[in-house]
Amino acid sequence: MAIDIYDFTGMTSAIHESLSAVLSPAATTIVEMTIIGIVFILFYALVGLFLVYAERKVCAFIQCRLGPRRVGPRGIFQTIADFIKLLMKELLMTKNADKFLFNLAPFIVIIASFMAIGAMPFAKGLHALDFDIGILYVLAVSGIGVIGILLAGWSSNNKYSLIGALRSGAQIVSYELSVGMALMTIIIFAGSMQLSEIVASQANGWWLFKGHIPAIIAFVIFMIASTAETNRGPFDLAEAESELVAGFHTEYSGIKFAFFFLAEYMNMFVVAAFGATVFLGAWMPFHISEMIPYAEYFNMGMDFIPGFIWFFGKTGMLILLMMWFKWTFPRLRIDQLLTLEWKYLLPINLVNIVITAFFVLTGFHF
Amino acid sequence: MKEIIQYFSDVFHAVKSLLTGMRVTGYYFFHHKEIVTQEYPENRATLKMFERFKGEVLMPHTESNEHKCTGCGICEMNCPNGSIEILTTFETVDGKKKKIIDKHIYHLSMCTFCGLCVKTCPSDALAFGNDFEHAVFDRQSLTKVLNKPGSTLNKEVKE
Amino acid sequence: MESEGLILFFIIGAVLVGAAVAVSSFAPPTSTNPQKAETYECGIPTEGTSWLQFNVGYYLFAILFLIFDVETVFLFPWAVVMREVGMVAFVEILIFLTILGLGLIYAWKKQALKWD
Amino acid sequence: MSNEQLQNYIKELVPEVVFEENTQYLVAVVPTEKIYAITENLKKNASTAFDYMLSLTGVDYPDSYAVVYHLESTKHNHLIVLKAKMDKQNPKIDSVCKVWPAAELQEREVFDFFGVHFNNHPDLRRLFMDEEWQGYPLRKDYKDEINIVEL
Amino acid sequence: MSDSKIQENLQKEDAYYVNMGPQHPSTHGVLRLRVGLQGEKVIHVEPHCGYIHRGIEKMCEKDTYSQIIHLTDRLDYLSANTNNEAVCLLVENALGIEVPERVKIIRTILDELTRLASHQLWWSVMGMDLGALTTFFYGLRDREKILDIFEESTGGRLLPSFNTPGGFMHDIHPNFVPRTKEFLAYFKKKLPEYNRLLTGNVIFQQRTKGIGILSKEDAIAYGVTGPSGRASGFACDVRKHHPYSAYGMVDFKEILYTEGDSFYRYVARMDEMWESMKIIEQLIDRIEDGPYTAKMKPIIKLPAGEYYQRVETTRGEFGVFVISTGDKTPYRMKFRSPNFANLSALDYMSRGFKIADMVAIMSSLDLVIPDIDR
CATH class of the missing domain: 3.30.70.3270 (Alpha-Beta Plaits)
Known part of the structure; x- marks a missing residue:
């Protein structure tokens, strides 16, 4: 069992109590909200900047390059410099664009990713939104993002953008199913849709290992489908630069473009964090079976590593995997993309759910 | 039945080919000695045409x-x-x-x-x-x- | 900290974008040029409208998605209680998924999954 | 077929044909109005089978415009050069697009540079120059004070 | 009008038109394609050329034959050396000059190195067009080694201008032979990596197999030559059928496939790289000491007449047609560029496929735009 040496519950409740001691309940809520808001904005910006930097470094190393090196030591401030540059760029809009929707699209994309990030269990006690239908909530909210992409593509009044947007529509519509069904296997195992309960159910082993073959299949499908959902290569058809120049965000410039860019990375983080939560036990440390000699010492050592490091470590590994996909594979064509979903992932998924149910029924899992 | 075997062998070969490609890129990701690019204006002193x-x-x-x-x-x-x-x-x-x-x-x-x-x-x-x-x-x-x-x-x- | 949390995240998302766009709309140097407002189509004026009728291929998949997504909604509650209900739930879902699978096979054979 | 056999074959086909002497390949100057019939025959006939058109060139000779066809047979590996001359006032010739689709763009190029009009061409427009361009640049009498700098 | 023609016109009316190019990532230059689409399906492609038309044929009419060399570099810049050689061979043949065997061998080696460099770039760009950006860097990394060989010997990386009528500008560098050998040893290890990364990839195969099929008859009728034509079964290798330079002295295979789709155009080029290495290996040890040029008059005048010289560049058959009046400048100079003929088949090949396939077809044809526009 995990020893709670890095429990944040005490800290959060202490803040809550000290605030309500001096303030009225309503004021307490407002102050707390403000704190959470500021923390999340900072966190969001930090993750975004780091991911952009990480992607550039990863792709550089894969491509026998050095990557950014000029701004700051090893180029770590490169993305900040890029952000400032993008902020200082003129916002352009084509004269034929639908102005309201054109401006609305980046808001929708960012808000969707923001709301999804709120539901991530970063560590014990650090969990802003913990609904009892947490999985469904994350699925629903991350599905909103595509509306932003569709709007962006349509309102630009550009043929490339329109094709890109419609591609992305067909793509998300298909892969939403696989993501949902892959998660369903874990819901069957865990018997709950609340993220904190799913995490708690993995205290003595992650579902990826506990869940046997069905969980591994579900994990693979989840990784493929969620890569597709975030519009990342090899599924980046919506912005396929060799065909559609930049797809749905062809007409966006400056900071508005930056938000689409940021949203893609944040969605990648959400998806990876979600995968880490559901399949790899979020902040739960890695434990080995008690049958192995000296396992308890090993497990204690693992417990000593703080939960949020586990969480970010797992998320980072999944993000690295997604980056690795992107920089290795050619892009799929739209009909192949749909074939992959409807002829391979979906049938396999349906069968996998039945197998999972059978495993749970017979108790044939750890 | 034959179709089903074909179906699964397709999946298997597809995954195998993807992993082969990932091995190539993964090799370069970890072997930084293979990096070939130069930092041009900084290497002016050593740059020899x-x-x-x-x-x-x-x-x-x-x-x-x-x-x-x-x-x-x-x-x-x-x-x-x-x-x-x-x-x-x-x-x-x-x-x-x-x-x-x-x-x-x-x-x-x-x-x-x-x-x-x-x-x-x-x-x-x-x-x-x-x-x-x-x-x-x-x-x-x-x-x-x-x-x-x-x-x-x-x-x-x-x- | 449930529904108000939702609103909070909605607001901070909107504030983040709004603030950045506001800064960006007066901070950068601007120049006016009618060319900048042209639709980008590789440097050639675009022909006709860009809001055009599109191939039906996409919509077929959207309808299929609708069918399967509704089924998924049925599956989620089942998945939660599967462990408690036991055998009955398993048999029921087997029947349900068989019908669903037959539907998929039907669509497959009818070439509905083939993009043209 | 050897060059002599080819020569005889074409001579039989079109008696007016003139063969140039001391040339690298067999060069036949054919009557312009019969170019389509000749090329079609040369391609369809199994013993000649000129199925591959290497190049289609426009030339501005001092006395006439000409279109030069380099034809090769992938089956018999023989090569022939056909030359069709037109008067300078109103250069006109039949298109060979139907015989070799490769000619479509090449004829447009010749039209663009020499102003040779190809009858029955599906889409005879300028290819390299602007649609509004005046004159035909590869003609020897073409003058362009702005774009051509004499050294 | 026939039924099919009416059908086609109806489709054209139904279509909407998208311009790809002149400023588009996948046209590799400034080619403009006006693409008629129905949904994602391509029903009509209309090339608009001329964005980098420089009038090289007109410029040639007032340059001497030695000066023309530097213009041919700039046609198909990826097979610059071969283009140079075409003009040199034409002049030499017209004047009846026999160049030393050493020159022939070195020319052939340089040609094949050019071919390798060009195919490496094509491989990089093909991967990039299909969305695998990493290939671009791997291909360029290996191409750099060839460019170094060129730079050391000729002084130019991309545009060497090394050939002159009769031979070369100057002698090759002493390091030429060891460097070429080193490169061959290096590239033999890297080429299988290309296959592992891209050729075997299931996504890549799905994207290219059965796409843009060109039958042998169509390839001949459209004049599609080079690896693109040979993938359709059109035996059009000038090196084999009309040997020039040292190609008669070496043993190599003409790569022929019958499938004629994008994938086999790709495979044909990959196989050609092996053949090129084979040719270089056979010749590299046969470079003996000797003169680097034949004796030439300072001012070259071709006897009056009409000459045609064909060579095999990286993309197909390159022809030079010269009409001389006995002057030191040609009366008319025409370049038969392989890309121009290959482009004419693009419309025919991409009809009925998707817009993404059109990009794959175009990159499998390996178009170089300056060669089209001239």
């Missing part, structure tokens, strides 16, 4: 400020783009009027580095330099006079 690199046309001068150009105009005639203009003056040596070079004007902006001027020069007065950093703000400054001011014709060159 091959000696034959055609960067610009030069007229080598000796220490005593002598060049070999007689002003014959063969390079001007051979240049396909008109990048070379030769202006000559007359000099009186021993009572005889003699044609010498006044200005050997070279338009770097028009040069395509075909090498015909260097090749056809009868007195080997021209050579290629290795400098490749020609970016300037003003197009006029790419027009160069190759013979240095006050330079004279090397005595060894036959007319």
